[in-house]
Amino acid sequence: MELESLYQQIILDHYKRKVGYGINHGGHPSHQYNPTCGDEINLQVLLSADGSTIDGIEWEGTGCSISQASASMLAAESKGMTIDEFEKFAGGFREAMRSRGEIVLDEEEYGDLASLSGVSKFVARVKCAMLAWVAAEDSVTLTRGSLN
Amino acid sequence: MFSHEDSERIRGAFPELRERVNGVPLVYLDTAATALRPAGPVEHESTFALTRTAAVNRGAHTLAAEATEAYDDARATIAKFIDARPSDLVFTSNATESINLVALAFRLASAVGAPERFALKAGEEIVVTESEHHANLIPWQEVAKATGATLRIAPVTDGGVLTVGAVESVLTERTKVVALPAVSNVLGIVNPFREIADAAHRVGALVVLDACQAAPHMALDVTATGADFIAFSAHKMYGPTGIGALWGSASVLAEMPTVLTGGSMITRVDYDSADYLPAPAKFEPGTPRLTQAIGWADSIRFLDDIGMDRVAEHESSLGAVLYRLVSAVDGVHVLGTNVGVERVGLVSFAVDGVHPHDVGQYLDSKGIAVRVGHHCAQPLHKRLGVDSSTRISLGVHSTLAEVEFAVDALARVRGFFGVA
Ligand SMILES: Cc1ncc(COP(=O)(O)O)c(C=O)c1O
Numbered sequence: 057m058e059l060e061s062l063y064q065q066i067i068l069d070h071y072k073r074k075v076g077y078g079i080n081h082g083g084h085p086s087h088q089y090n091p092t093c094g095d096e097i098n099l100q101v102l103l104s105a106d107g108s109t110i111d112g113i114e115w116e117g118t119g120c121s122i123s124q125a126s127a128s129m130l131a132a133e134s135k136g137m138t139i140d141e142f143e144k145f146a147g148g149f150r151e152a153m154r155s156r157g158e159i160v161l162d163e164e165e166y167g168d169l170a171s172l173s174g175v176s177k178f179v180a181r182v183k184c185a186m187l188a189w190v191a192a193e194d195s196v197t198l199t200r201g202s203l204n
Numbered sequence: 205m206f207s208h209e210d211s212e213r214i215r216g217a218f219p220e221l222r223e224r225v226n227g228v229p230l231v232y233l234d235t236a237a238t239a240l241r242p243a244g245p246v247e248h249e250s251t252f253a254l255t256r257t258a259a260v261n262r263g264a265h266t267l268a269a270e271a272t273e274a275y276d277d278a279r280a281t282i283a284k285f286i287d288a289r290p291s292d293l294v295f296t297s298n299a300t301e302s303i304n305l306v307a308l309a310f311r312l313a314s315a316v317g318a319p320e321r322f323a324l325k326a327g328e329e330i331v332v333t334e335s336e337h338h339a340n341l342i343p344w345q346e347v348a349k350a351t352g353a354t355l356r357i358a359p360v361t362d363g364g365v366l367t368v369g370a371v372e373s374v375l376t377e378r379t380k381v382v383a384l385p386a387v388s389n390v391l392g393i394v395n396p397f398r399e400i401a402d403a404a405h406r407v408g409a410l411v412v413l414d415a416c417q418a419a420p421h422m423a424l425d426v427t428a429t430g431a432d433f434i435a436f437s438a439h440k441m442y443g444p445t446g447i448g449a450l451w452g453s454a455s456v457l458a459e460m461p462t463v464l465t466g467g468s469m470i471t472r473v474d475y476d477s478a479d480y481l482p483a484p485a486k487f488e489p490g491t492p493r494l495t496q497a498i499g500w501a502d503s504i505r506f507l508d509d510i511g512m513d514r515v516a517e518h519e520s521s522l523g524a525v526l527y528r529l530v531s532a533v534d535g536v537h538v539l540g541t542n543v544g545v546e547r548v549g550l551v552s553f554a555v556d557g558v559h560p561h562d563v564g565q566y567l568d569s570k571g572i573a574v575r576v577g578h579h580c581a582q583p584l585h586k587r588l589g590v591d592s593s594t595r596i597s598l599g600v601h602s603t604l605a606e607v608e609f610a611v612d613a614l615a616r617v618r619g620f621f622g623v624a
Contacts, residue, residue, distance in 0.1 A: 059569040093577040094592045120561035
């Protein structure tokens with residue numbers, strides 16, 4: 057498989073830029089760990105007061121370019137989404153990652169994240185791409201739980 | 205190093221080396237994780253399975269008798285390889301199980317306070333090292349938890365060196381067991397296990413030697429190691445998965461409590477009690493791993509035909525070149541020193557600005573198979589100031605050309621990821 061289909065330039069850019077890096081607000085972070093490679097992420101989704109909209113995502117962690125770029129892009133793309141939109145968005149991303157190259161993410165809808173479509177052909181790397189998303193979904197659940 | 209002719213002959217035995225990965229020839233540099241398999245032993249194992257499968261140690265028919273004989277012969281071959289008596293070699297699933305067997309024996313003995321050498325109580329101590337694979341750490345954490353004993357960790361230097369003095373610094377008259385690797389699977393440094401075993405014995409402790417990364421790469425004489433127990437796995441020795449061994453000195457095995465029980469390990473059985481066979485049978489209940497033992501013995505013959513002294517010389521010489529070339533790459537930092545130590549052909553390293561997973565992916569695109577991650581040694585990586593690393597490990601089939609090819613590719617990794 058072509059290495060370039062995995063590592064698009066935009067991924068390497070996000071790996072360096074890291075949108076949303078640094079946890080600066082109180083919230084409900086989720087800590088996720090990938091035991092096979094030791095990668096870690098601590099990520100929190102900041103919600104509006106009524107819990108309906110994503111105000112932003114903050115994260116810290118160590119990991120490969122795929123896991124870090126995925127977190128960075130997620131932070132960039134999900135800002136302003138309603139929870140319903142986010143759940144659908146995350147579901148679609150997960151489905152594409154598990155598709156072994158069958159599903160290519162739509163650039164209109166997924167923006168920079170569409171560049172991660174190639175990851176699904178590298179089965180060993182799907183977990184890397186998903187790490188931030190698992191943390192985000194968990195953090196949303198934790199945050200909404202605290203509002204009830 | 206092996207001559208070109210010898211090398212070609214050895215490489216010819218491994219069909220996997222003729223495979224292509226991503227359209228390029230495979231360069232297999234991950235023997236420390238699992239070794240490739242030579243064709244001869246696999247073919248023999250399969251012929252045996254197809255023509256000689258029968259129950260070992262049961263029944264009077266011809267095939268059963270032959271299977272029993274072949275199984276005993278396999279044990280004898282593997283025992284001889286490490287200068288041991290067959291009766292002191294216990295088959296297990298892998299080195300992890302071997303170590304667990306000893307650890308569980310400590311827990312069982314501790315629960316009833318006997319036999320004394322295996323019984324731990326609060327205030328007594330277990331010693332392991334900072335360079336442990338999880339397989340030789342977590343079982344001892346569990347023993348400490350179950351018995352109230354204290355787990356003490358012998359430090360390594362920043363260069364990964366385990367000195368006799370460092371182990372002595374945590375030894376006391378309360379130490380009852382010392383567990384250590386013969387060779388760390390991250391550092392590749394050969395530890396002074398004989399001197400450490402002697403020091404441990406001076407305080408009356410039993411010594412458990414994890415020889416996973418030593419047995420495939422050097423001649424081992426169990427008595428000369430000074431250890432009471434030695435654990436190793438077939439799949440790192442060009443043999444099958446699913447089988448490993450625990451060697452123990454005869455007197456210690458005789459005292460060691462049985463852990464698993466059932467058929468094949470008994471003499472007399474009544475409804476309320478049973479008498480057990482001596483080692484190794486008392487540690488091997490149930491139907492044994494017949495084909496795996498046959499396959500392992502054949503892989504041992506394969507190594508013996510080359511000669512372990514020659515294997516050690518080839519791999520350590522090539523390993524020294526590997527160490528030198530990898531450390532010379534810009535932005536690459538090798539874990540563990542090469543000064544004043546003996547090493548096997550194994551080098552782990554960090555690449556500035558590039559995560560090991562990405563390093564491994566880049567190398568894989570050139571057909572180069574390496575290990576990335578923490579290599580089941582998270583505490584050691586933390587101790588050395590990194591989360592994870594990339595590891596190149598050599599085998600009997602490794603060549604200078606492969607090492608140079610891999611280092612060449614490694615030198616291009618930082619450029620590819622735009623951090624050079
Ligand atoms: C030093 C060391 N100890 C223990 C083990 C565990 O071996 P196995 O997984 O075959 O039980 C390994 C291999 O991963 C190792 O390298």
